[in-house]
Every structure is written in C-alpha cells, then in structure tokens.
Amino acid sequence: MAEAGDIIIGIDLGTTNSLVGYSDDSGPRLIPGPAADDDVILPSVVAFHEDGGVTVGHEARAHAVERPLTTIYSIKRLMGKGIADLKDDAARLPYRLAQPDDDTEQRDVAAVVVNDRCYTPPEISAMILRELKVRAERHFGRSVSRAVITVPAHFDDAQRQATRDAGQIAGLDVARIVNEPTVAALAYGLDRTEHATIAVYDLGGGTFDISILRLEEGVFEVLATNGDTHLGGDDFDHTLIDLYSREIREQFGIEIATPTIKQQLRTLSENIKKRLSDQDTARVEIAIGPDKVYRRTITREEFEKMIEPLVGRTILACSRAMKAAELIPEQINEVVLVGGSTRVPYVRQRVAEVFRCRPYTALDPEQVVAIGAAVQASILGGANRDVLLLDVTPLSLGIETLGGAMGKLMSANVRIPCQATETFTTFQDGQTAVKINVLQGERELARDCRSLGVFELQNIPPMPAGIPKIDVTFLIDQNGILNVSAREQRSGKTASVQIIPSHGLTREEVRHMQEEAIKYAREDMTAHHLIDVRAAVEFDLNKAEQMIERYGHLIDDAKRRSLTAAIADLRAFARQTDDPVALNERREVFNRSTTSLAERAMTATLQVDDTDEPESAAKQSSPQDASSPSTT
Amino acid sequence: MxxxxxxxxxxxxxxxxxxxxxxxxxxxxxxxxxxxxxxxxxxxxxxxxxxxxxxxxxxxxxxxxxxxxxxxxxxxxxxxxxxxxxxxxxxxxxxxxxxDPVQRAAYMLELAGGPSAAEVRDVPGDLLAEVMVLREQIDEAQSSQDAQVVEQMRSSIQARRAQALEQIASRADQLAAHSDEDKKEFRRLLNSLKYFDNLLEQVAADPLARASGADNG
CATH class of the missing domain: 1.10.287.110 (DnaJ domain)
Known part of the structure; x- marks a missing residue:
C-alpha cells in the first residue's frame, strides 16, 4: 500500500464514459460511485443548472433531452480543437459552440456557451475529473492529488496539452498522460509471461486507435500506432440520425432543428445501435406532431451498410499500422478489443478478417483502459518495478520551411522520449527574434499539417543577418508532449522561447481557470455540506417533535411551549440560511435544549421496558446514536 | 555529480x-x-x-x-x-x-569525420544516366499496364539498391583509415540510395492507381 499522500489514481477520461481506479497489493481496481446502486462508470456528461450548480454523470445524462442547451456531452471531441475544426459537429450538437472573445487571429480555441458563459473544453473536462477525484477521495477518506490520465494514442500535442490542462484545472497533478491502447495492453498482458505480439483495436465513443505492441519480459513496446481522433460510436449514431432526418424531411416536409429533438434523436439512435448488436431488426417511432408519426424498421444489414465506410476507415488504419510495424497478420498473436463500440458485431467481423484471427474479448471493453491506467499509476508509484511501457509518437513533427513545406524533424512511430535539434539564424541585420511554426502531421505542405503553435525565439543579440546560430531542441517527452528549448551557440546562453499555442491555452489562462474552479469547488462543497446539515436538522427536529408528542407531559407547559417555538425557529432558519456552519451551530444549541426532555423520555422508556421487553431499549437508542455524528 | x-x-x-x-x-x-x-x-x-x-x-x-x-x-x-x-x-x-542500415552507415561516416549530405551532394559518376534509363523503363512498363512487367521492374531496382547498400556495408567498418576521397565516395553511395527509393516509389504508387482506374472505366 502506498504511503499517505502518495496515492496516484488512474483515470480513463472517455468521450462517453469516465472511470477512476487505483492499484494496491491485490492489483488494480475501479472505484464505484457513492450511492449504493452506483457502478464504476461515470457518464462524461456535465449538466448546468439555472442556480449555477453543476452535476456530472448519470443524473446529468438523464436530463439531456429536457435541457439540451445546458447538458454537455462528448466534450472530448472538442479538446484541443478550434471552431474551424468543428463545423460538422456544430451542426449536430444541441449545445452551442463559440470562440472566446479574446482569441486572436493566430489562435482558434473552441468553447461551449452555457447560460451566456463560455467554457473551454478543458474546463468542462475538469468538472468530470473533479467528480472522479472526489469519488476517489471519498473512497480513501483523504485527499488525492496525483493522477494518470489516458488519451487516445492518436491525440496530437494540442489535445494532450488540453487534457493535462483539464487535470490541472481540476486540482490534479497529472503524473502522466498515457495512451489508451497502450494501457489496455498493460491490463491484458500483466499476468502473462510468454512473449507475444498483440494488436489493440480501440474504438470508443469518439476516437479510434490501433496499436501494435511487443510484450517481452514485462516490457510493453509499442511498435506502431495509427488512428483517427474523430471517429467512433458517435459517428455510428450520426448515420442513423441523418437517416431519420432525411426521411422525416421527405415524408413530412419537416426540418429537424430544435435542440430537444436533436437530443431525442441522439438518445434514440444510441439505443437502436445497441439493440442491433443483439437483434436483427429494431423498430423506430418518432412522434413529430399531432397525427404525425415517423415509423421505421431498421435491419442490422441496413445498419451495417451505413457504417461500412466508417468501419472501413478503421480497417485501413489497421493495415497501415501493420505496415509501419513491418508485420503481417500471421505474426500477430492476438487482437484485443477495447471500447464500447467494439460490441458491434460488424466491427468484430471486420477486425477478425483483417487480422485473420478471432479477437480477444474476455476483458470488459469499457473498463480495460481504466484498469490499465491504475496499473500505470502503480508503476509510477514504484510498486511495480518489473513492468514498463515504451510508447511511440503517433505523428511526425516538423517545422514550416521558407517555401511553406513541412520540414520533418521526427517521424511518426518513433519511440518517445525523443528529440531533434535544429539550428536557426536571422534573415535581417539586427533581427532579435525568430518565429518558428511547429507542425504535426504526415502531409508535405505546412498548411495541410496541424500547427501546434508559433514558437518565438527572443532576445537574440543584434548581429548581421545569418550570424546568430540558435540551436533549438524539440523534445517529445514520455507523455507525447512537446518541450522546446533554445541556446545561442556563440554565447551559450539559453534563449527564451515564447509559445503562442494555435489551439490551446496559455499557462496563465490555465492557472486562472484553476483558481476559478477552486472557487466553484468551494461553493459546491458548501452547497453539498448545506444539504447534509439540513438533513441532519430535519432529522433532529422530527425526533424532538415525536418526543414532545409522546413524552411532553413529563415537562411543564412553559418548557414545552419554548421547545415548540425553538423547533419552528430552527426549521425557518434552516430554510432561509445558506451557511452550513451557522446552521450546524444552531442545531447543536437546539439539541442541548432538548437533552432534559430526552433524558426524561429515556427514563420513561426504560421504566416501561423493564416491565415489558428488555431488548427494545437497545432499539430505541440506536437512532439517537446515529443522529449526532452525521454532520461531522 | x-x-x-x-x-x-x-x-x-x-x-x-x-x-x-x-x-x-x-x-x-x-x-x-x-x-x-x-x-x-x-x-x-x-x-x-x-x-x-x-x-x-x-x-x-x-x-x-x-x-x-x-x-x-x-x-x-x-x-x-x-x-x-x-x-x-x-x-x-x-x-x-x-x-536502420542507411542511417547507421551515415552515422559511421560522421564518426569517421566524413562529409555531410550538405557538403557532398552528388552521386557516383554513372548513376544519373542509369536513373534516367530506369525512369523511362518504368514509364514504359506502366503504360503497358502489364502487372508482371511492372513487378519485374520493381525487383530489378530493388536489387540495384541492395547492391549499393552492399558496397556501403563492405566499406563502413574501415572508414577511419580511408582517404578523404574515399569518404566522399562513401557519401555519394549513400546519396544514391535516395534515387533508388524515389524510383521504387514511382513504381509502387502509380500503376496500381492507373490499373484500377482502367478497370473501372
């Protein structure tokens, strides 16, 4: 067991669902929610209420149809993206997207607008992370501050940074950003000793990854990875939504545009998709107005035809990954399925075809990533010295050259950490700054690649053009995140590097958001605490009323009247106050005023019990024991 | 420390x-x-x-x-x-x-103090003429739309590349003892590999697209 303050939790921050786990001596385990019927899955849905409160999870999801504008789901698809990237999504999403006002021409960060306030995707994700953090803290009974957070292997630098920012905003020290298929392999191969080459096919709600790994003596080496960070089960749903929308337009001449109906269609499509995994047909009925009902039966075959292009894209990525790993299907021992969308039979069939083997499905595809994250947490904690992950970068890294080409510095599928050094100089006499546009992607032209941001080398000593020599080191760390440092050769001095992210937040912004979130969290805690104290007050008041009713005759009239008044007072105060501490103080005062009656009542009870049945005394006293510590 | x-x-x-x-x-x-x-x-x-x-x-x-x-x-x-x-x-x-055999050879040349790719950009004397002939042959093979001819082209270029790499391998270990001119020649051999790679790309990319396009049309 880790020492105090040393717990590292593992978090699967998914498009649809999120989970949290940890490892102890008996291995990795997942933490369920606080309610008795809660499971380990927390839907990645955030609901904003009119009073400013926020709920996350099952309850938030349950109200998605009623409150389409203020219920935010699939936020992961927006991480590290700009408005320009999200045109297709914006049309489908029932909630509103916008660009925060302070964005410059250089930067494009998408944000969600809720009740006239802009929230960036890392802020929304932080709300999900905080819920998981609290879940873990409840479980351990103490604070938790370090976490491993998983991301799709094909996430680019901006998406990884956004995830790390989300962790920071939620008050977590992100010990590691780790790739989902890689940790899934960890969960799969932990107890296996034989050498093996495996493929992990991970199709989640919004993202797709294929990774090929070599397992040898506890070392998990990623040989190659490929994928698409904008392809998942959500897109399967969209094909169904598009079908209904089109047919409703054709049959009834009605355009579906309202957020409520959009959200209804989404929920419906998700259910149809799930049903078609077990059944050959599924019936749809949508009431769109008085006497207007859209009816449709969808066959599995029809659905498979619709999703074929999407599944086809994943299969193509599998072939590319095998090629990059220089392997043929026969050399791959096992294919592990991860992600809820691999429950679709057609997906399994196509995967079996391309790898020429039956996929391994013994692990719960929705839990395996979180379990792997918990294992990775134990590796970082030093509890697991025999196991190690060696990962690769999913995308080539380069810089924009003079002609607008992509000058490659590091190739995709190179093992990380990795680094490259490039020397830059000036083009004008006395030039003191050089701008470098850093790119990620596999295309030849800079404009077809993704810009990570403009790195500006500053404070270059003024010299004739071409004389300064600045060595810039690009280092991709174990998290797959780029770090840039610069040194002027002549002086040996470290040059300062100012980063203007293209689709990300600056450090100051993240810090500001973290402070905001802490304030919110405190308000949340207050609200939560208030609910608890109010419940305790109500319990005590009911108990006092019952006592007066049964044993009121044991005290004099004046005392009885003052007690009744005190009950009314406290009840009124509980209703009007929003200060849990003050309310609790009043409650304690009130409870002291009822002790004499309670004692008399107890004596009376005992007297009755002596003659009656002795066991009931114990029964009587138990709710009293339970009542007092409930708010501490 | x-x-x-x-x-x-x-x-x-x-x-x-x-x-x-x-x-x-x-x-x-x-x-x-x-x-x-x-x-x-x-x-x-x-x-x-x-x-x-x-x-x-x-x-x-x-x-x-x-x-x-x-x-x-x-x-x-x-x-x-x-x-x-x-x-x-x-x-x-x-x-x-x-x-990587090519990067490894280039690195060993660097260790031996040999010229960089920027310093020596040319290739062994007769290579350019050879490449031109090969390029024409590829064009011919592709326009013939005969998959077998294209495949033969591919394997003969690959053999040529392997031959160049063989020469590189045989000289890599003694680079330090060689003259500057020999090191330059080693760099030229390394440069020649890129030409063969480009040729192989040309063979691999085009005919498939063209052939399948022809089938559909």
Missing amino acids: SCTESTVPVKCLKCQAELASPIVCTGCRTLYPPPQSADYFDLLGLQRNYVIDESQLTAAVRAISRKIHPDRFADQPPEMRKLATRLSAEVNQAMTVLK
Whole structure:
C-alpha cells in the first residue's frame, strides 16, 4: 500500500464514459460511485443548472433531452480543437459552440456557451475529473492529488496539452498522460509471461486507435500506432440520425432543428445501435406532431451498410499500422478489443478478417483502459518495478520551411522520449527574434499539417543577418508532449522561447481557470455540506417533535411551549440560511435544549421496558446514536 | 555529480560497480549525463561494427530503458526526471539510427569525420544516366499496364539498391583509415540510395492507381 499522500489514481477520461481506479497489493481496481446502486462508470456528461450548480454523470445524462442547451456531452471531441475544426459537429450538437472573445487571429480555441458563459473544453473536462477525484477521495477518506490520465494514442500535442490542462484545472497533478491502447495492453498482458505480439483495436465513443505492441519480459513496446481522433460510436449514431432526418424531411416536409429533438434523436439512435448488436431488426417511432408519426424498421444489414465506410476507415488504419510495424497478420498473436463500440458485431467481423484471427474479448471493453491506467499509476508509484511501457509518437513533427513545406524533424512511430535539434539564424541585420511554426502531421505542405503553435525565439543579440546560430531542441517527452528549448551557440546562453499555442491555452489562462474552479469547488462543497446539515436538522427536529408528542407531559407547559417555538425557529432558519456552519451551530444549541426532555423520555422508556421487553431499549437508542455524528 | 565530460566513466561513482553503459549504473540506478566522447554504440554498450544483430540491439535498449525511463523516476526531483527524459531520448535516438542500415552507415561516416549530405551532394559518376534509363523503363512498363512487367521492374531496382547498400556495408567498418576521397565516395553511395527509393516509389504508387482506374472505366 502506498504511503499517505502518495496515492496516484488512474483515470480513463472517455468521450462517453469516465472511470477512476487505483492499484494496491491485490492489483488494480475501479472505484464505484457513492450511492449504493452506483457502478464504476461515470457518464462524461456535465449538466448546468439555472442556480449555477453543476452535476456530472448519470443524473446529468438523464436530463439531456429536457435541457439540451445546458447538458454537455462528448466534450472530448472538442479538446484541443478550434471552431474551424468543428463545423460538422456544430451542426449536430444541441449545445452551442463559440470562440472566446479574446482569441486572436493566430489562435482558434473552441468553447461551449452555457447560460451566456463560455467554457473551454478543458474546463468542462475538469468538472468530470473533479467528480472522479472526489469519488476517489471519498473512497480513501483523504485527499488525492496525483493522477494518470489516458488519451487516445492518436491525440496530437494540442489535445494532450488540453487534457493535462483539464487535470490541472481540476486540482490534479497529472503524473502522466498515457495512451489508451497502450494501457489496455498493460491490463491484458500483466499476468502473462510468454512473449507475444498483440494488436489493440480501440474504438470508443469518439476516437479510434490501433496499436501494435511487443510484450517481452514485462516490457510493453509499442511498435506502431495509427488512428483517427474523430471517429467512433458517435459517428455510428450520426448515420442513423441523418437517416431519420432525411426521411422525416421527405415524408413530412419537416426540418429537424430544435435542440430537444436533436437530443431525442441522439438518445434514440444510441439505443437502436445497441439493440442491433443483439437483434436483427429494431423498430423506430418518432412522434413529430399531432397525427404525425415517423415509423421505421431498421435491419442490422441496413445498419451495417451505413457504417461500412466508417468501419472501413478503421480497417485501413489497421493495415497501415501493420505496415509501419513491418508485420503481417500471421505474426500477430492476438487482437484485443477495447471500447464500447467494439460490441458491434460488424466491427468484430471486420477486425477478425483483417487480422485473420478471432479477437480477444474476455476483458470488459469499457473498463480495460481504466484498469490499465491504475496499473500505470502503480508503476509510477514504484510498486511495480518489473513492468514498463515504451510508447511511440503517433505523428511526425516538423517545422514550416521558407517555401511553406513541412520540414520533418521526427517521424511518426518513433519511440518517445525523443528529440531533434535544429539550428536557426536571422534573415535581417539586427533581427532579435525568430518565429518558428511547429507542425504535426504526415502531409508535405505546412498548411495541410496541424500547427501546434508559433514558437518565438527572443532576445537574440543584434548581429548581421545569418550570424546568430540558435540551436533549438524539440523534445517529445514520455507523455507525447512537446518541450522546446533554445541556446545561442556563440554565447551559450539559453534563449527564451515564447509559445503562442494555435489551439490551446496559455499557462496563465490555465492557472486562472484553476483558481476559478477552486472557487466553484468551494461553493459546491458548501452547497453539498448545506444539504447534509439540513438533513441532519430535519432529522433532529422530527425526533424532538415525536418526543414532545409522546413524552411532553413529563415537562411543564412553559418548557414545552419554548421547545415548540425553538423547533419552528430552527426549521425557518434552516430554510432561509445558506451557511452550513451557522446552521450546524444552531442545531447543536437546539439539541442541548432538548437533552432534559430526552433524558426524561429515556427514563420513561426504560421504566416501561423493564416491565415489558428488555431488548427494545437497545432499539430505541440506536437512532439517537446515529443522529449526532452525521454532520461531522 | 562532477563526472568528467570528456571521458567515459568506467565505474559507477556511487557504488563502484562496472558500468555497462556510460549513462546509467544498472546496479544502483544512478544516472550520468552522456559524456561528449560517447557515441551511440557506447551508449548502448555495443561494439562499433556495421553489422549489427538486431535482437541484441533491441535487448540492449530494453535493458537500459528499464533503468532510465522517466517513469522509473516519477518520485524523484524534477532535475532527475528531466535527466531521465533526456537520456531516454538519446538512447531512443541511438536505437533509431543504429537499427536502420542507411542511417547507421551515415552515422559511421560522421564518426569517421566524413562529409555531410550538405557538403557532398552528388552521386557516383554513372548513376544519373542509369536513373534516367530506369525512369523511362518504368514509364514504359506502366503504360503497358502489364502487372508482371511492372513487378519485374520493381525487383530489378530493388536489387540495384541492395547492391549499393552492399558496397556501403563492405566499406563502413574501415572508414577511419580511408582517404578523404574515399569518404566522399562513401557519401555519394549513400546519396544514391535516395534515387533508388524515389524510383521504387514511382513504381509502387502509380500503376496500381492507373490499373484500377482502367478497370473501372
């Protein structure tokens, strides 16, 4: 067991669902929610209420149809993206997207607008992370501050940074950003000793990854990875939504545009998709107005035809990954399925075809990533010295050259950490700054690649053009995140590097958001605490009323009247106050005023019990024991 | 750690165990900044030979990675974590270069003080003429739309490339003892590989697209 303050939790921050786990001596385990019927899955849905409160999870999801504008789901698809990237999504999403006002021409960060306030995707994700953090803290009974957070292997630098920012905003020290298929392999191969080459096919709600790994003596080496960070089960749903929308337009001449109906269609499509995994047909009925009902039966075959292009894209990525790993299907021992969308039979069939083997499905595809994250947490904690992950970068890294080409510095599928050094100089006499546009992607032209941001080398000593020599080191760390440092050769001095992210937040912004979130969290805690104290007050008041009713005759009239008044007072105060501490103080005062009656009542009870049945005394006293510590 | 930058330490300064790799003591997990004199072969504890046993290389990298990967230093101060990240990047870079026969040859030329690709840009004398002929033959083969002819082209270019790489391999180990002119010629041989790669790309890319387009049309 880790020492105090040393717990590292593992978090699967998914498009649809999120989970949290940890490892102890008996291995990795997942933490369920606080309610008795809660499971380990927390839907990645955030609901904003009119009073400013926020709920996350099952309850938030349950109200998605009623409150389409203020219920935010699939936020992961927006991480590290700009408005320009999200045109297709914006049309489908029932909630509103916008660009925060302070964005410059250089930067494009998408944000969600809720009740006239802009929230960036890392802020929304932080709300999900905080819920998981609290879940873990409840479980351990103490604070938790370090976490491993998983991301799709094909996430680019901006998406990884956004995830790390989300962790920071939620008050977590992100010990590691780790790739989902890689940790899934960890969960799969932990107890296996034989050498093996495996493929992990991970199709989640919004993202797709294929990774090929070599397992040898506890070392998990990623040989190659490929994928698409904008392809998942959500897109399967969209094909169904598009079908209904089109047919409703054709049959009834009605355009579906309202957020409520959009959200209804989404929920419906998700259910149809799930049903078609077990059944050959599924019936749809949508009431769109008085006497207007859209009816449709969808066959599995029809659905498979619709999703074929999407599944086809994943299969193509599998072939590319095998090629990059220089392997043929026969050399791959096992294919592990991860992600809820691999429950679709057609997906399994196509995967079996391309790898020429039956996929391994013994692990719960929705839990395996979180379990792997918990294992990775134990590796970082030093509890697991025999196991190690060696990962690769999913995308080539380069810089924009003079002609607008992509000058490659590091190739995709190179093992990380990795680094490259490039020397830059000036083009004008006395030039003191050089701008470098850093790119990620596999295309030849800079404009077809993704810009990570403009790195500006500053404070270059003024010299004739071409004389300064600045060595810039690009280092991709174990998290797959780029770090840039610069040194002027002549002086040996470290040059300062100012980063203007293209689709990300600056450090100051993240810090500001973290402070905001802490304030919110405190308000949340207050609200939560208030609910608890109010419940305790109500319990005590009911108990006092019952006592007066049964044993009121044991005290004099004046005392009885003052007690009744005190009950009314406290009840009124509980209703009007929003200060849990003050309310609790009043409650304690009130409870002291009822002790004499309670004692008399107890004596009376005992007297009755002596003659009656002795066991009931114990029964009587138990709710009293339970009542007092409930708010501490 | 005031380990001298110019020489490769032989023994660990902390536990006195012999160092198999100059950057890490596999006994007590002490990390050392890479000495300037250490080349990629030293880093991985391998003999400086052009012919490399790939399984030996990956095993060496695996063993070192176990000791120096930043995940092993998650509980250490930031400087230690940074050093682990930097060392891992160096080791991974060494692996990438040494694994690839072409990059490995270029690296050995660099170690021998030979010219860089920017300094010597030309290719062996008769190569350009040869490439021109090959290009025409590819065009012909592709317009014939005969998959077999195209495949023959591909294998003959590949054989030519293998031949060039063979020449490179036979000279790589003695580069230091060779004259400057020989080193230039070695660079020219390396440059020639790119031409064969381009030709192979031309063979691989076009005919399939054209052939399938013709089938559909």
